[in-house]
Amino acid sequence: MINIRDKGAELWETWNRPKRITFVLVLIGLVGLLPYAGDFSFTSILNTPISSYQAVLVYPVGMFVLMALGLNIVVGKSGLLDLGYVAFFAIGAYTAAILGTKTHLNIWEILPIGMGLAMISGVLLGLPTLRLRGDYLAIVTLGFGEIVRIVAVNNRSTGGPNGIANVPNPPSIFGVRFALDNMKGFFWIIFVMILLVIWMVRRLSIRRPGRAWEAIRQDEDVAMLMGVPILRYKIWSFSIGAAIGGAAGVIFASKSMYVAPDMFTFNTSVLILSCVVFGGMGNIWGVVLGGTILAYLPERIRFINNARQLVFGLALVVIMNVRPDGLLPRKKREKITKVSAKPEGDSNV
C-alpha cells in the first residue's frame, strides 16, 4: 500500500526554507480561494445540491475539520477516548447565543469567553475522570455530552427545546463582512482558526507536551516512571481540545444565527471521531483530509436522498477495511511493533 504521508514527508525534508515557505503560502492562497472554486462551468461539479457550495464549505466542511483537529489532540495525540466532544461545541455555541442576545458583547469578544468556558468545563470534567483508564473515560464523556444537551433542553435560559434565535453575526474585520449572504467570510475565519490550530499542534508535538502525550498514549504506567506528570498533561490535552470545540461552537452559532439542542447530539460526536479515525489518527493532514471528505461527501450525494446514509456508511466500511489506519496514517514505525505484552493505547478505539 502506498504511503502518501511518508512520501510527502520525504519530499518536504529535501526542500530548503524558501521552497517550503513558498509552498505553504501557495497552499494557503489556494485554500483561501476555495469559496470561488464552484463558480466556473468546469468546476460546477463541486456544487452541492440543497445547500449552497459556499455554505457547505463553512458547515460542515470547515467546522468538521476544525473540530476533528481539536479532537485529534485528545484522541490521536494522547490516546484519550472522548465520546462526548460535541459538549464543548455546544458550550461554545450556547455561550455565543446567550451572550450575543442578552449582552452587547460582539462575537469577537464572546469568542475567548466561549473558549474559556469550554476549557473550564474540560478541566472540571477531566480532573475526576482522567484518573480513570480507557473505557471509563469513554463512558463518562459520552454521558457528559448527553447531559449538556439535556440541560439545554430543560433550561429556560437556553430556550428549552426551541433553542435561541437571533444570534448576531460577527462585526466586520479587515473589510470582510460576515452574514448569511456572505459565507466566504465565515469560511475564511474558520480557515484562519484551522491554520492556528495546525501551527499550535505542530509546535506542541515536537516539544515537551507532545513528547508527554506520546508517552502517555503508548504506555501510561511507563510514562509515569519517566517522570511525566500524566494527569497534568492529560488535562492539558483535554482542555485544549475542549477550547477548540468551544471556538467552533461560537462561530457556528453566529453563522447559523440560531442554536437548538438537537444540533448537539451524540451523532455529531461520533461523526467528528469518525473524521479523526477515517483520516488517520494522530496525523494532522490525515485528519484534515478525513474531515473534508466525511463532511463534503454526504452533502454532495444528497440527490440520492434516502440511500445517502447507506452509501456513505458503505463507503466508510469499505475504506476502513482497505486502510484500517485511516487514509493518511501517522508514522508507520509505530505499527511494526506488537512485541510488547501490553496493548497500545489506540487499540481500544
Added chain:
Amino acid sequence: MRLEIKDLHVFYGKIEAIKGISVTVNQGEIVTLIGANGAGKTTMLKTISGLRPVASGQILFDGQDISKVSAHDRVSLGISQAPEGRGIFPGMTVLENLEIGKYFRKERKNEMSEDLEKVYHLFPRLKERATQAGGTLSGGEQQMLAIGRALMARPKVLLLDEPSMGLAPMMIANIFRIITEINQSGTTILLVEQNAQQALQRAHRAYVLETGHVVKEAKASDLLNDPDVKAAYLGTGAAAAH
C-alpha cells in the same frame, strides 16, 4: 541514600498482595528480592515507584516518608525503574526513548549528551540502533534500553524488575555484568529476579518472598548455600532434596 520499607501492605481490590513486608536498601548496595511467581516482587517495585498505592506501612527515602508522593515526583527524588516486560515505547526510536528518560529533569539540557555517552558506553549496541524504533529491538536490546533509559534520570536507586526475563544465557550474563558495573559506579540497586543463581551471586543482600511475606533475609552469599533456597529457587537442590 537509604530506602527503608516498613511493614508495607498493598492490595489489589480485596486481594492482599503484600502482607507486611519490611525491606532496607543501603547506599551502594545491590539488594535482591527473589521469590516464585506471584510472590509479590513486581508489586513491591511498583509500590516503591508509586504506581500502586500503599494501604498501610511506610516507604522512607532518606528518612522522609514518600508513600503519598506521586510517581513522577519520586523520579525527581531519585527513584527510577526498569519495569517488568521492559516497557519500551515501541513507536519511539532508541534515542527518543533515552531522551524521555530525562525529559522531565530540570537540568536535562546540560546533562543530556553526557548521560547519553554514559549509556552508550555501557551498551554500545544502543548507539548502533539509535534511530531504530524501540518496538523493533530484540528482547535483549530492549532490556538494555530499559536500563539505559532508567539511568538517564540519574537515579540514586535503580529498581530492576526481572532484567533476565526471556534472555539467552549469554545475554543474561552480559546484563548481570553490566548491573554490577552500574552499581560500582555509585548507583544503589534493588533487583527483583527469578534467576536466583545470578541474582545471589551479584547482590550483597537478599530477601526471599513468598505470597506477600518475607520468609528469609540474609547476605546473598549465605543464601546461595542455604538448603531451603537451593531446593526452592536454585534448581540444583531440587533433585537432591528428594
